Amino acid sequence: MILVTGATGNYGKSTINALLNKGISASIISALVRDAAKAEDLKAKGISLKVGDYDNYAGLVEAFKGVDKLLLVSGTDLVNRTEQHKNVVKAAKEAGVKHILYTSFERKNESETSPIYFLAKSHLETEKLIKESGLTYTIFRNNLYLDVLPMFFGEQVLDTGILFPAGDTKSAFALRDDMTEATANVLASEGHENKEYSLSNTENISLQEIAQNLSEIVDRDINYVSPPQDVYVETLTKAGVPAQYVGMFASFAETIKQGEFSSEKTDLENLLGRKPLTAKAFLKEVYGTK
Numbered sequence: 012m013i014l015v016t017g018a019t020g021n022y023g024k025s026t027i028n029a030l031l032n033k034g035i036s037a038s039i040i041s042a043l044v045r046d047a048a049k050a051e052d053l054k055a056k057g058i059s060l061k062v063g064d065y066d067n068y069a070g071l072v073e074a075f076k077g078v079d080k081l082l083l084v085s086g087t088d089l090v091n092r093t094e095q096h097k098n099v100v101k102a103a104k105e106a107g108v109k110h111i112l113y114t115s116f117e118r119k120n121e122s123e124t125s126p127i128y129f130l131a132k133s134h135l136e137t138e139k140l141i142k143e144s145g146l147t148y149t150i151f152r153n154n155l156y157l158d159v160l161p162m163f164f165g166e167q168v169l170d171t172g173i174l175f176p177a178g179d180t181k182s183a184f185a186l187r188d189d190m191t192e193a194t195a196n197v198l199a200s201e202g203h204e205n206k207e208y209s210l211s212n213t214e215n216i217s218l219q220e221i222a223q224n225l226s227e228i229v230d231r232d233i234n235y236v237s238p239p240q241d242v243y244v245e246t247l248t249k250a251g252v253p254a255q256y257v258g259m260f261a262s263f264a265e266t267i268k269q270g271e272f273s274s275e276k277t278d279l280e281n282l283l284g285r286k287p288l289t290a291k292a293f294l295k296e297v298y299g300t301k
Contacts, residue, residue, distance in 0.1 A: 012077050013198050014061065016099070017084035018042030019049045022114060025188055026082060027058060029195035043074055065095030068102055075106035080198055083113045085134065092133040100140045110204065112149040112197065113141055117183075117211055118271055126265040149203045151194060154211040155263070155272050156187045157293045160221070163260055168225075169298065172234035176243045177218045177264045182272035183211035185279060186288045193282035211274035212287045218267070224291040228298055240265065 013030065017023040023042070030040055037057030044050045045064045054060055061074035065086050075081060083099050086092045103111050115134045118125065125131050141148045164173050190210045197203045222235035238246070240261055247257045266272065279287050 012039055012041060013080045013082070014041045014043060014075065014078040015082045015084065016043040016065075017086070018044050018053060018058075019046070020084065020087075021187060022191055023082070023084045024053070025191035026084075026194050026198070027053065029188075029192045030199060031056060033195060033199055035195075035199050041078070065098055066091070068098045071098055071102035072106050075103055075108050078103075078106065078108045080110045080112065081108045082194065082198060083111060083137075085114050085137070089129065089133065093136045096133065096137040097140055100137070100144050100146070104144050104146055108146065110147045110149070111141060111144075112151070112194070112203075113137060114151050114153055114194070117152045117154040117209055117274060120269070120271060125271070126262045126269065127271075129262070147204045149197055149205075150207040151190070151197075152207060152209045152211075153190055154183050154185050154209070154274065155267070156190075157184045157212075157288070157290060158187045160184065160290075160293075161297055163263070169229055169231070169233065172236065173218060173222050173225075174236050174238065174243065174246065175218055175264050176237050176240050176261065176268065178237050178268040179217050179219055180268050180270050180273065181215035181217045181220075182267050182270075183213070183215050183274040183276075184272065184290060185210060185212040186293060189279060189283060189287045193279055196282050196284075208278040208282065209274055209276040210279045210282075211272075211276055212289070213277055213280050214287075214289050215273050215275075216290045221290055221294065225294050225298060228291075228295050237268075 015023045015027050041059040041061050042053050043061045043063055047060050047062055050060055063070035063074040081103050086095050115138055121135055163175055193210055219235050222233050225233045244257055244261055
């Protein structure tokens with residue numbers, strides 16, 4: 012039995028769909044959801060629903076009984092995430108889960124000097140918990156999703172250009188659905204015990220190159236400007252962007268600039284058995300009809 016947590020979220024649901032597309036029987040897939048009413052589409056596909064959440068330890072133990080492979084999709088509650096994941100790992104061990112798989116993040120800097128340490132800390136702590144648990148594990152070091160770039164660019168990017176303080180550093184951004192397909196391939200096969208995979212694109216690309224690609228796609232000049240951090244923060248703040256988003260965007264821009272998402276690893280391509288979707292192809296899907 013395969014159990015996918017966070018099954019109504021983007022990553023969990025996409026992984027389940029990828030498993031089904033591979034021909035894995037719905038009868039051996041279950042989904043952990045907080046609200047069964049939000050998972051009617053999964054139920055209609057024959058997926059068994061387990062109601063529970065990361066804060067309810069006893070509920071997790073019950074939900075995990077009979078599970079061979081458990082995909083722990085990282086939670087979104089940054090304040091309580093480590094404790095929540097601790098519940099999952101302990102419950103998995105108590106319930107007799109044979110193999111836990113975890114969606115972590117790609118990085119080079121694991122210290123508190125990382126611009127995204129507020130996100131990184133709980134991932135690093137969870138990886139440690141998993142390895143110390145004695146459970147067989149697989150850890151996915153997911154790169155930054157191509158899918159989030161439009162959010163960084165803003166809705167008016169075709170009129171205003173790209174304002175983002177990421178410098179000229181290249182990154183191996185990858186499509187979330189490519190990552191979930193690779194995750195499904197691991198869940199559906201053997202030979203991945205106690206391994207870590209970097210789910211990064213084989214292509215490294217800069218924001219300047221992305222602006223050039225976008226210019227070609229929409230047939231007009233899309234400029235890329237990488238301002239100083241303080242100027243960027245001031246500009247977004249004056250534009251009325253909520254402070255929490257300004258801080259997050261600025262942190263990710265600095266992380267890109269420092270090369271944290273650059274990668275020469277081919278794990279994603281190897282697990283997919285094909286080249287991951289390129290940034291240009293993604294941009295064409297998003298902006299090609301505008």
